[in-house]
Structure formats: structure tokens, C-alpha cells
Amino acid sequence: MVGVRNAQARTHTTWQFHPGDYLVVAIFICTTVVMMYAVLESPTSLLLGWAGDNIQYVYAAGWIAEALRTGASPFVDPRINPPEGLALTATDVPYLGYMVVAPLTWIFGPVFGYNAQLALAHFLSGLCAYLWVHRLTGSRTGGLVAGLAFMLAPFRHAHSYGHPQIVSTYPLPLFFWALDASLRSQPDRKALAGLAGATFLLGAASQYYLVIGLLCGLVYALLTFVTRRLNPLRGAWLAAPAVLIGALFAATPYLVIAQEGTYNTYTTEKTRMWSASPMNFIVPYHLHPLWGTLVEQLRTETLWGEKTLYVGLVPGVLALVALRTFERRFVWVGTGLFAFILALGTDLHTGNIPLQPDRPIWLPAYYLHQLPIIGLMRVWARFGIVTILFVALLAGIGAAQLTHCSKEVVRPGDHTLKHRRSLLLAPLIILLVALDLSPIYRTTDRITLAPRPIDNWLAQQPGDFIIGFEPVIDDKINYYILFGTLIHGKQTFAFMHQAHIPSVFQDFNERSRGFPDSASAQRLRDLGIRYLLLEKHMFDGKRAFRWDVVEQRLAETPELYVVTEVDGVVVVGFR
Known part of the structure; x- marks a missing residue:
């Protein structure tokens, strides 16, 4: 517990990069390049996936860049549906990411801007998970394992075929990290500003993730209060208005057109089919280079674009290791289980078929779906990304414990032995995580857009x-x-x-x-x-x-x- 307390104290210190961190960043950059392999031949014209939503998001990247250059609103294209114009936020758009890559879009075109936003989302997702675990453990191996497990999650690769907003998972670790920091002590202005900023990033990346983050964040806060016996009236309550401010700023472009009656809620029948099965979290990705074909033969998932939720065998085992002593284990596991239950959707399914088609036993998602705003959500399986995140984070904690990289858990007399163990185990664990999660980047799964x-x-x-x-x-x-x-x-x-x-x-x-x-x-x-x-x-x-x-x-x-x-x-x- 000494190591946990010391690690917790580091949560509020100023982050400084060291030479080892630059090596980690280089690894994430190389991994990003590999993840974009299918389009590297011509990133100005090639898109991963098939003609569909990806073309729509290329348009969004192009218009947002053009609007920033001309001074028009990035959220409304006046050329479409005159005289009212087209609201881009009639769908979920990673508008902040497209604003960040706008200079690249100006120079190389909208397809390049679309691909650049995907690449940035890959890189930042790994980096943000790495930073939190490294801060908690002092272990670069642990942080790298967490970052790779989250970055390489098959969920993210499956959505790379046309859902850039769902690939934009990097605000999730930042949001829970900032929330955790605000709940565990008397939050200062910097901590509250960080929480508001992280919440804004969440909504600016995806309104799905904003709703998912708010629901799961509430559970995270409640579990933190219970397990640490904190009194929310002694300062932690300030986290709520910080989250609210960030959420309102992020959702403003959507709230504006919501007043015009543009959005239509989904019926239960429209959402029910997007309920995940528990097997979706266990079955490996069908695009794995070694055993993907076998997985496809044994269990074909026709809706794999939305229901690929494999958490990973190696990350799962490492997460179990972390459960021995890690202080936040109950909070992280509880939040991950909550997201898992919501990912199961309205009622239990197996093979995309309801277990009880005519007389279902409704799950919590069914009742949540009756609420305002949440009724706009169609795909409940997307809650699974929070489960994937906490398994990846716990995997990083477990890797840090196994390699004993954290200086707080190394006794002076064991330094040489622990160092040797780290040198042997760290590369092996990292390679196993990469092998477990690596998909096939097929050049046939792409289109040329011109x-x-x-x-x-x-x-x-x-x-x-x-x-x-x-x-x-x-x-x-x-x-x-x-x-x-x-x-x-x-x-x-x-x-x-x-x-x-x-x-x-x-x-x-x-x-x-x-x-x-x-x-x-x-x-x-x-x-x-x-x-x-x-x-x-x-x-x-x-x-x-x-x-x-x-x-x-x-x-x-x-x-x-x-x-x-x-x-x-x-x-x-x-x-």
C-alpha cells in the first residue's frame, strides 16, 4: 500500500517528459503508422473500409477546414439545403479533431484530413492511457502496456472502417483521470479546469462518448465515495459543476439544432438489435492475422463493425494480476462492469438473436432509453469501450507489478534482481499484448475517393x-x-x-x-x-x-x- 499512496501523491504533480518517455512516444508513432498501413500508399485518396459513412466524414473534414479558412460556421454548410443550410451536427462529428487537422486538410485535401484525424486519434488514445498508468505506478512498461492494449483494441480498428468519432477514444482516459483527481482530494482550480476541459474533449470527439462518460462517470464517482468513505460535501461536489460546464460547451452545437426538432428518438426495435452478447467481449477479432480465419469459421459476427468488443486474453490476465493489491480495483472493475451491462443493451442476445424474442427480460439500457437525450442513442454496444479501457488500464497496473518497475515496490536489496526481471519480462509482455490484439490491415478493405x-x-x-x-x-x-x-x-x-x-x-x-x-x-x-x-x-x-x-x-x-x-x-x- 505504500506504493499506492506514493503513486496517488504523484497524481497532482506536474508532468515532465524524460528520455524514456520519448521512446514510448516513438513506439506509439510507429504503431499508428502500422494502424494506417492500408492507406499509406496514397493518404490523399485512399480510405479504409467501403463506400459509406467514411465518405460522409471526409465531407465533414473538408467543410470544417473550409469554414475555418473562410470565416463561416464550421457547424452549418449554407450551400446545402438552401436557405437554411445543412447542420453537420445532425450526426455525431469529431469536430475538434477536424479543426486541429484543418491546416493539413487545406494543404493535402479532405481525404488526407480525414486520415490525419484517424491517425491522431490512434496516437492520442495510446498516449493518454500510458500517461495515467505511468503517473500511478512510475512504470513505463505498465503505461506502455495500458496504452497499447487500449490503442490496439479491435473495437477501435473495426470502427476505423467509417466511424472516426468512435475511434476518437483518447478523451476517455483523460476524463476518468481528471474525475479521479477531483474526487480524491480537495480539488483546486487547476484540477477542476482539467476536469471541465476533459469533459469538453469528450463531447467534442463524440456525443456518444459524452453520454457514455457522464453515465459511467457517475458510477465512478459513487464507487469512489463508497470505497474511500469520502464526504462529497467537503469539496468533491465541485466536480459536478465542472463536468456540467464542459458538457454544455461540447454539446452546444448539438443543442442548437435540437431546438429545431431535427433529432428523432429511436424506438426499442431500432436499438434492440445493437445489443452486444457477452461472447463479443471474449471472442478474438476475426481479422487477426493468425487465428482470425478460425474465429470467423467458429462464430461469424455479421455486425462486427459495431459488436467487436474483444478485451484481449493477455490484457485480461494482466488485469487479474492487478486485482491483488491495486487500490482503485473496486472502482475500476465496478465502472467497467457497469459499462459491460449497458453494452448488453435492452435484453440478452446471443448471436444477434434475443434470448427471449417475445417476452424479454429488460436490462437497464431499456429503461435508460426512455429518458430524454439518451433516447437518441442507437448502438448500446458502444458502451463496451469503457470496459475495454479499464481492462487495458488494469493490464498496465498488472504489468507494472509483474516487472516491478515501480520504484516504490523495489526493496533496496532487490534492485538488481528486479531490474533483470524487468529487462526480461517487459519486452515479452509488450510483444504478447501486441500479438494478442493485432489485426490484419488488408489493402482490399479500402476505397479510392476522388x-x-x-x-x-x-x-x-x-x-x-x-x-x-x-x-x-x-x-x-x-x-x-x-x-x-x-x-x-x-x-x-x-x-x-x-x-x-x-x-x-x-x-x-x-x-x-x-x-x-x-x-x-x-x-x-x-x-x-x-x-x-x-x-x-x-x-x-x-x-x-x-x-x-x-x-x-x-x-x-x-x-x-x-x-x-x-x-x-x-x-x-x-x-
């Missing part, structure tokens, strides 16, 4: 005018439309999230009913549209009329005429 020919054609047309795409009923096409605005700068109609459709876009869709005919042409012309751009492949008789029908109806509609065709997109003008 302007479409229609975007270049529009960019060559002089003037600022409004265009409309028909039919805009496909998410992927919608995201390409968003990206295209960064190229041609024309006004158009689009959305950020299919569950939160702007009223102007809904009006555009309503006016498009029956297109093409005279009535729809008149309704659309009243919006001030100069060109309608028809995606030929989408007129397939299922999502819209067959193209041969469209051609015939265009010829029969005197208000419309064909201007040109550009790579499968027919440009139609108004007479």
Missing part, C-alpha cells in the same frame, strides 16, 4: 446556382453528393443522417414525387433549381422508375430538357 466526373463538370460551370439530384434515396449516393460540394461549390440538397432528415430536404423530396412530369417540374423549378442531375443506374424499377420510362416521360414533359450526360449522370434543365 471527384466524380459530374463534380468536375459542375465545377467548370460559371456562377453560383442550385442543383438537385434525382432520385436521392440512397445513403451512399447522398454521401457522394456531400463530397461533391467540396469540389464544385454549388448549392444542393442532402442530409447528414437518414434518421434526422432536415425539413428542407424533406420538402425537396416531396416536390420530386412523380418525377419526371409537368407537376413535379414546376414544383422543383419553384425552388430555384437550375439543373436536375439524374443518376441513371438508380432508375432501376425498384427504387425509382425504370430508365426507359424516365426517358419517355422526359420527352413528354415540355418544362424539361436534357442538357448533357456525364458518365452515367444525365443533366436536365428547365425551360
Whole structure:
């Protein structure tokens, strides 16, 4: 316990880097490079994953950078859905990360900015976990193990395929670290400012993480009070307003559009399928280079993009080692278990199937989902990142104990022996953690994103005018439309999230009913549209009329005429 008390005292000291820390930073940089391997061939055009949400977030990176350069609002793009504009915060956006990498976006383009934000999130996630464990133990080995276990978590890699806001996990260790520091002593202004700042970072990275952090932080605080028998009225209560201030600042861009009725809550049926199974935390990642294929054959996870929650065998064993003497073990384990229970969602599932489809026994998440704001959350499995975090942190504590790197636990006579043990065990533990969690970075799981020919054609047309795409009923096409605005700068109609459709876009869709005919042409012309751009492949008789029908109806509609065709997109003008 002497080591714990001394480590706790260091929690409030000023951090200083030493040569060993630079080596650790170099390791995190190298690991980040490996994690971005699939796009390194051409980071200005390659994206990890398949065409989908990743294109939408490239647009967000591009617009936020452009807005900062031109003095416009980074949260509203006035070119889309005129005259109201498009609120980027209709979906969860890591806006602070995109602001930080904006200079790189200006120079190298929006795809590079998107990739740079991912890389920064990888690096900082490892570094922040490292700093907290190092501060607690004085062990660089322990900190490095914690950082790598958190940084390499398959959860983070799975979300790299298109959810940069969920990859932005670095504020989580900072938030719990700052909360811990504020609860364990009479907090001073610096500690409270740090807590408010960490909470702001949490919400600026992801509103999901803000809600997750607030709920899990409440449990963390309660467990801290109970286990340490603290009186919250003696100063720790100041942590609450600090958290509130940081949360309000981070959520302001979202609260502004919430007043406009943009957001729609999800029904239980929409959220129920995103309930994790306990097996998701145990089964290794199916993209592991050695045993991933076997895992895929034994237990196929069709929703692996959201339900990859493997905490790691090696980190798990190291975490068990930490439970012997670590003072915060009850708080960390309790908070991790709370997050685990919420990650199980509305009711118990196995293989993405409810154990009791018709008469479920509802879990806490079901009741939380009935509350305001929390009802906007769709994927409960994302709470699992908090469980992953505390397993990684405990793994770092366990590694520090095994290697006896912490100077407080080394008796003078044992210094040489402990040092030798550290030299032998530390590299082995680090390698085992890396081997346990390393995924395959397949170059086949990527796309090339570049302007479409229609975007270049529009960019060559002089003037600022409004265009409309028909039919805009496909998410992927919608995201390409968003990206295209960064190229041609024309006004158009689009959305950020299919569950939160702007009223102007809904009006555009309503006016498009029956297109093409005279009535729809008149309704659309009243919006001030100069060109309608028809995606030929989408007129397939299922999502819209067959193209041969469209051609015939265009010829029969005197208000419309064909201007040109550009790579499968027919440009139609108004007479």
C-alpha cells in the first residue's frame, strides 16, 4: 500500500517528459503508422473500409477546414439545403479533431484530413492511457502496456472502417483521470479546469462518448465515495459543476439544432438489435492475422463493425494480476462492469438473436432509453469501450507489478534482481499484448475517393446556382453528393443522417414525387433549381422508375430538357 499512496501523491504533480518517455512516444508513432498501413500508399485518396459513412466524414473534414479558412460556421454548410443550410451536427462529428487537422486538410485535401484525424486519434488514445498508468505506478512498461492494449483494441480498428468519432477514444482516459483527481482530494482550480476541459474533449470527439462518460462517470464517482468513505460535501461536489460546464460547451452545437426538432428518438426495435452478447467481449477479432480465419469459421459476427468488443486474453490476465493489491480495483472493475451491462443493451442476445424474442427480460439500457437525450442513442454496444479501457488500464497496473518497475515496490536489496526481471519480462509482455490484439490491415478493405466526373463538370460551370439530384434515396449516393460540394461549390440538397432528415430536404423530396412530369417540374423549378442531375443506374424499377420510362416521360414533359450526360449522370434543365 505504500506504493499506492506514493503513486496517488504523484497524481497532482506536474508532468515532465524524460528520455524514456520519448521512446514510448516513438513506439506509439510507429504503431499508428502500422494502424494506417492500408492507406499509406496514397493518404490523399485512399480510405479504409467501403463506400459509406467514411465518405460522409471526409465531407465533414473538408467543410470544417473550409469554414475555418473562410470565416463561416464550421457547424452549418449554407450551400446545402438552401436557405437554411445543412447542420453537420445532425450526426455525431469529431469536430475538434477536424479543426486541429484543418491546416493539413487545406494543404493535402479532405481525404488526407480525414486520415490525419484517424491517425491522431490512434496516437492520442495510446498516449493518454500510458500517461495515467505511468503517473500511478512510475512504470513505463505498465503505461506502455495500458496504452497499447487500449490503442490496439479491435473495437477501435473495426470502427476505423467509417466511424472516426468512435475511434476518437483518447478523451476517455483523460476524463476518468481528471474525475479521479477531483474526487480524491480537495480539488483546486487547476484540477477542476482539467476536469471541465476533459469533459469538453469528450463531447467534442463524440456525443456518444459524452453520454457514455457522464453515465459511467457517475458510477465512478459513487464507487469512489463508497470505497474511500469520502464526504462529497467537503469539496468533491465541485466536480459536478465542472463536468456540467464542459458538457454544455461540447454539446452546444448539438443543442442548437435540437431546438429545431431535427433529432428523432429511436424506438426499442431500432436499438434492440445493437445489443452486444457477452461472447463479443471474449471472442478474438476475426481479422487477426493468425487465428482470425478460425474465429470467423467458429462464430461469424455479421455486425462486427459495431459488436467487436474483444478485451484481449493477455490484457485480461494482466488485469487479474492487478486485482491483488491495486487500490482503485473496486472502482475500476465496478465502472467497467457497469459499462459491460449497458453494452448488453435492452435484453440478452446471443448471436444477434434475443434470448427471449417475445417476452424479454429488460436490462437497464431499456429503461435508460426512455429518458430524454439518451433516447437518441442507437448502438448500446458502444458502451463496451469503457470496459475495454479499464481492462487495458488494469493490464498496465498488472504489468507494472509483474516487472516491478515501480520504484516504490523495489526493496533496496532487490534492485538488481528486479531490474533483470524487468529487462526480461517487459519486452515479452509488450510483444504478447501486441500479438494478442493485432489485426490484419488488408489493402482490399479500402476505397479510392476522388471527384466524380459530374463534380468536375459542375465545377467548370460559371456562377453560383442550385442543383438537385434525382432520385436521392440512397445513403451512399447522398454521401457522394456531400463530397461533391467540396469540389464544385454549388448549392444542393442532402442530409447528414437518414434518421434526422432536415425539413428542407424533406420538402425537396416531396416536390420530386412523380418525377419526371409537368407537376413535379414546376414544383422543383419553384425552388430555384437550375439543373436536375439524374443518376441513371438508380432508375432501376425498384427504387425509382425504370430508365426507359424516365426517358419517355422526359420527352413528354415540355418544362424539361436534357442538357448533357456525364458518365452515367444525365443533366436536365428547365425551360
